[in-house]
Amino acid sequence: MRLVRAYGRAMWDARLILAYTLLVSLSLFILAPFLMIALRSVGKGWFGRLWLPPQLTLDWYRWAVEVGNIPEVMKNTLIIGVIAVAVSTVIGIFAGWAFGRRQMPGKEVLMAIILLPRMIPPITYALGVAQIFYTLELVDTYLGVALAHVSVCAPYAILVLSATFEGLDERVLEAAGVCGANTVKRFFYVVLPLIMPGILASMIFSFTHSYNEFTLTLLTYGPHTVTLPVRTYLAVGDGYWEITSAMAMLMVVPSLLILAVIQRRAKPEKLVGGFKGV
Amino acid sequence: MTDVMIEFRDVCKRYGTLVANDHLSLAIRKGELMTLLGPSGCGKTTALRCLTGYIRPDEGRIFIDGQDITGVPTHQRELGMVFQNFALFPHMTVQDNVGFPLMIRNLSKAERAQRVAQALRLVRLEDYESHYPRQLSGGQQQRVGLARALVYRPKVLLLDEPLSNLDAKLREEMRFEIKEVVTRLGITAVYVTHDQAEALALSDRVAIMNRGRLEQVGTPEEIYEHPQSRFVAEFIGLSNFLDGYVQAVDGDTMVVSVGGLQMRIPALAEAGPGQRVLLFLRPNEVELLRPDDPGGANVFDARVEKVTYLGDTLDYRLTFGQGLTLRVQSDAQRRLGQGAPVRLRFPRVRSWAMTSG
Numbered sequence: 001m002r003l004v005r006a007y008g009r010a011m012w013d014a015r016l017i018l019a020y021t022l023l024v025s026l027s028l029f030i031l032a033p034f035l036m037i038a039l040r041s042v043g044k045g046w047f048g049r050l051w052l053p054p055q056l057t058l059d060w061y062r063w064a065v066e067v068g069n070i071p072e073v074m075k076n077t078l079i080i081g082v083i084a085v086a087v088s089t090v091i092g093i094f095a096g097w098a099f100g101r102r103q104m105p106g107k108e109v110l111m112a113i114i115l116l117p118r119m120i121p122p123i124t125y126a127l128g129v130a131q132i133f134y135t136l137e138l139v140d141t142y143l144g145v146a147l148a149h150v151s152v153c154a155p156y157a158i159l160v161l162s163a164t165f166e167g168l169d170e171r172v173l174e175a176a177g178v179c180g181a182n183t184v185k186r187f188f189y190v191v192l193p194l195i196m197p198g199i200l201a202s203m204i205f206s207f208t209h210s211y212n213e214f215t216l217t218l219l220t221y222g223p224h225t226v227t228l229p230v231r232t233y234l235a236v237g238d239g240y241w242e243i244t245s246a247m248a249m250l251m252v253v254p255s256l257l258i259l260a261v262i263q264r265r266a267k268p269e270k271l272v273g274g275f276k277g278v
Numbered sequence: 279m280t281d282v283m284i285e286f287r288d289v290c291k292r293y294g295t296l297v298a299n300d301h302l303s304l305a306i307r308k309g310e311l312m313t314l315l316g317p318s319g320c321g322k323t324t325a326l327r328c329l330t331g332y333i334r335p336d337e338g339r340i341f342i343d344g345q346d347i348t349g350v351p352t353h354q355r356e357l358g359m360v361f362q363n364f365a366l367f368p369h370m371t372v373q374d375n376v377g378f379p380l381m382i383r384n385l386s387k388a389e390r391a392q393r394v395a396q397a398l399r400l401v402r403l404e405d406y407e408s409h410y411p412r413q414l415s416g417g418q419q420q421r422v423g424l425a426r427a428l429v430y431r432p433k434v435l436l437l438d439e440p441l442s443n444l445d446a447k448l449r450e451e452m453r454f455e456i457k458e459v460v461t462r463l464g465i466t467a468v469y470v471t472h473d474q475a476e477a478l479a480l481s482d483r484v485a486i487m488n489r490g491r492l493e494q495v496g497t498p499e500e501i502y503e504h505p506q507s508r509f510v511a512e513f514i515g516l517s518n519f520l521d522g523y524v525q526a527v528d529g530d531t532m533v534v535s536v537g538g539l540q541m542r543i544p545a546l547a548e549a550g551p552g553q554r555v556l557l558f559l560r561p562n563e564v565e566l567l568r569p570d571d572p573g574g575a576n577v578f579d580a581r582v583e584k585v586t587y588l589g590d591t592l593d594y595r596l597t598f599g600q601g602l603t604l605r606v607q608s609d610a611q612r613r614l615g616q617g618a619p620v621r622l623r624f625p626r627v628r629s630w631a632m633t634s635g
Contacts, residue, residue: 171365177352178330178359178436179379179426189378193369 041245060246083146084210092157100165122215130219140222153206164198283466289338298324300490316487358427362439366411373407397425520557537599554632567621
């Protein structure tokens with residue numbers, strides 16, 4: 001009997017070791033490119049088959065800021081992000097309410113259309129956007145690039161917020177009504193506090209998508225609206241891997257800040273759990 | 279009619295072709311606990327929601343305390359309501375939940391705190407003021423719901439299946455707790471449930487609904503002892519039904535032929551010979567005698583078809599006559615095995631005349 005139990009425990013340990021090995025390997029696999037860029041951005045004279053850079057320097061960052069004009073580019077990226085978030089959230093609230101709370105004919109078809117920009121290859125969609133924007137002279141404007149981003153941010157906002165509104169318990173609203181709250185008070189005291197996490201989640205998603213968006217920006221940007229991903233891509237074309245790596249590292253900082261905020265304030269899987277069927 | 283608190287007058291509500299409330303008329307007295315009882319889809323919840331104003335009836339009017347409130351919006355109706363899923367505000371503490379109706383009514387902070395404490399004492403949750411609903415058990419959450427409904431002393435308390443989400447043992451405890459609180463406050467209460475045991479235990483009067491109509495309104499005793507229709511008899515308690523026809527009428531009694539047997543039962547005023555009748559027997563209205571017991575009126579031989587052991591009672595399925603079956607419950611003292619012969623006596627048989635066909 002004791003032998004059986006010992007055997008069982010050994011098997012359990014073996015399984016645990018296997019699981020850890022797999023997960024740690026996967027983490028390393030995911031982290032390897034980061035490590036590469038991080039080392040490259042501070043390494044000097046790192047050529048050939050050396051495991052680690054022989055010298056460390058922050059010169060590449062100085063170059064990125066001064067020559068690459070990163071502060072200006074960062075400003076562009078943030079302004080475009082804020083506009084995209086604002087527009088997407090407003091759209092998301094109204095459309096999410098309609099999708100989440102109302103029974104309406106053609107709901108599935110409409111939802112499919114809204115999700116379309118996310119589903120087809122981005123370059124296809126971006127080409128269409130670019131052609132329309134050239135006609136409307138929206139190319140190389142903050143509003144134009146932000147609107148292009150809305151086409152991918154809004155679907156996320158709508159998904160998150162329709163799930164939020166769907167999760168809003170009708171009975172709780174009814175209870176507030178029976179307790180004496182009129183429509184306005186019901187909204188401010190009950191609805192708003194309950195949907196706030198959803199709105200925040202939707203804003204974070206929209207912002208990260210705008211911030212990371214590359215393809216749509218590439219076809220709608222101009223000299224005044226260069227964003228971080230595009231700037232980095234252009235730098236790759238110039239062939240300076242060290243400076244490009246420094247830019248990439250700078251670009252990651254806001255993303256990590258957001259991730260830290262999410263981790264502390266709310267469980268990220270909970271935010272993602274707001275989705276249904278993505 | 280000054281002692282009427284709530285009156286439904288000819289209320290109709292349709293959903294497409296489905297009639298949820300079909301000319302519902304019902305008066306509920308002040309201080310009374312009235313239960314709306316019926317299977318799901320019978321219209322009891324629709325009736326309650328017409329009362330809260332969440333649903334607008336298509337026809338008819340609803341009065342509370344003599345005032346026509348049919349067109350009054352929910353938040354002005356001064357009601358208290360307890361919900362099946364508790365419907366507490368998840369983002370508020372117990373104190374804020376209970377204080378919500380008072381905050382809406384702009385009561386001062388001091389008065390609010392005092393009244394909330396009072397309401398929480400009423401439901402024995404004084405120590406949970408700063409808890410959030412998700413930190414409480416189902417029973418505690420429902421007590422918070424009750425406190426929130428009562429805190430502003432509404433004229434009427436509505437309870438929509440308040441115990442359905444609780445487990446069986448707790449349900450029974452909460453039943454008495456609700457009854458006690460309602461009686462102590464002398465408040466008029468409307469209680470919606472599909473659980474007949476709950477309805478019988480709690481109510482001053484029960485209104486049984488079926489397919490949007492009222493089947494019968496009466497005290498639990500009236501409903502149980504004198505069901506006016508097969509639906510009511512079936513819904514409340516266990517019942518046996520036997521089909522028969524009248525052979526002869528003899529003054530106060532009539533002879534009914536049932537499955538080849540003759541039974542003497544109290545005569546129905548409207549039934550002459552040849553009338554089809556439906557006989558109705560509660561499981562406790564059948565006496566189980568020994569097979570050698572002397573015969574007499576309404577004594578028949580039967581056989582045990584099936585025995586089910588229920589702990590304190592035994593549930594028998596008996597066959598007798600030509601293809602008649604009965605369900606009888608008796609205490610577990612004398613145990614009859616499957617196939618055992620037994621003699622039945624029916625001390626009391628009630629009947630309804632059936633329309634032919």
